[in-house]
Amino acid sequence: MIRLAIRCRAEDAELALAQLMELAPSGVEEVRDGEIVEYAVYGPPGEVPELPDLRAAVGGALVEVTTSEVADDWHERWKQFHGAVLVGDDARGRVLLRPTWEPADEKVEAHEIVLDPGQAFGTGSHPTTRLCLELMLDLRPEGELVDLGCGSGVLAIAARKLGWDPVRGYDFDPLAVEATEENARLNDVSVSVARADLRDGLPAPASTALANLMRPLLLDVARQIGAAADSGAIERMILSGLLNEEADEIAAAYDCLGFSERRRVSEGGWTGLLLAR
Numbered sequence: 001m002i003r004l005a006i007r008c009r010a011e012d013a014e015l016a017l018a019q020l021m022e023l024a025p026s027g028v029e030e031v032r033d034g035e036i037v038e039y040a041v042y043g044p045p046g047e048v049p050e051l052p053d054l055r056a057a058v059g060g061a062l063v064e065v066t067t068s069e070v071a072d073d074w075h076e077r078w079k080q081f082h083g084a085v086l087v088g089d090d091a092r093g094r095v096l097l098r099p100t101w102e103p104a105d106e107k108v109e110a111h112e113i114v115l116d117p118g119q120a121f122g123t124g125s126h127p128t129t130r131l132c133l134e135l136m137l138d139l140r141p142e143g144e145l146v147d148l149g150c151g152s153g154v155l156a157i158a159a160r161k162l163g164w165d166p167v168r169g170y171d172f173d174p175l176a177v178e179a180t181e182e183n184a185r186l187n188d189v190s191v192s193v194a195r196a197d198l199r200d201g202l203p204a205p206a207s208t209a210l211a212n213l214m215r216p217l218l219l220d221v222a223r224q225i226g227a228a229a230d231s232g233a234i235e236r237m238i239l240s241g242l243l244n245e246e247a248d249e250i251a252a253a254y255d256c257l258g259f260s261e262r263r264r265v266s267e268g269g270w271t272g273l274l275l276a277r
Contacts, residue, residue, distance in 0.1 A: 098115070144167070
């Protein structure tokens with residue numbers, strides 16, 4: 001097994017990740033170290049991106065590229081870095097994200113979500129996921145909810161556990177659709193999941209919409225909302241996946257559509273927004 005890692009400046013992280021996902025669409029690992037962000041992909045020799053292609057794609061954003069061999073038991077050892085995550089407080093309620101290999105803790109009172117990360121989709125421990133959950137706990141579950149870019153299904157499943165019904169999830173990657181379906185079954189909740197390209201059109205809107213996406217896709221979603229005749233059905237939106245310095249631009253783009261910023265939360269250089277009409 002080969003680990004290929006690129007390191008870039010935080011201000012170039014969005015560009016580097018977008019280019020890397022073109023070369024390795026099954027998912028990447030992210031490690032943040034101050035002003036430097038490292039993205040890594042894993043695979044057998046011949047299946048990870050070629051170094052010349054990677055350097056050409058990332059270009060001026062690149063700080064360093066490294067490759068290293070990974071022990072054959074990495075698929076088991078990596079689990080030690082992904083434990084349970086608890087979000088929320090007693091007043092608003094709490095959500096516990098627990099990977100399948102972690103034992104249940106009956107002492108913790110929370111809406112528990114058990115996850116099998118699948119192929120690099122993660123356990124929901126990334127700051128952008130936690131920010132979405134924090135903002136979800138601020139809302140009263142009312143009407144239908146749609147998760148745009150559902151990944152492993154963490155947010156869609158959390159929405160069902162918190163009381164939204166029905167819940168729909170969409171993702172361009174068929175592996176994400178499969179992961180969401182499997183994790184929904186694992187948690188015994190009903191989530192309707194389908195493949196969709198958000199750049200080509202917006203799925204049928206719901207009263208509450210979640211979008212944990214990167215800046216370019218969030219701008220695409222804004223354009224799709226502006227062009228959709230039935231977009232007025234969306235009353236509340238939670239947006240994440242934003243670097244801190246991108247939040248004002250995205251808030252302004254949605255303000256033009258009639259969404260006012262109600263709350264902003266940040267963690268580790270990332271920001272989440274709660275918007276409402």
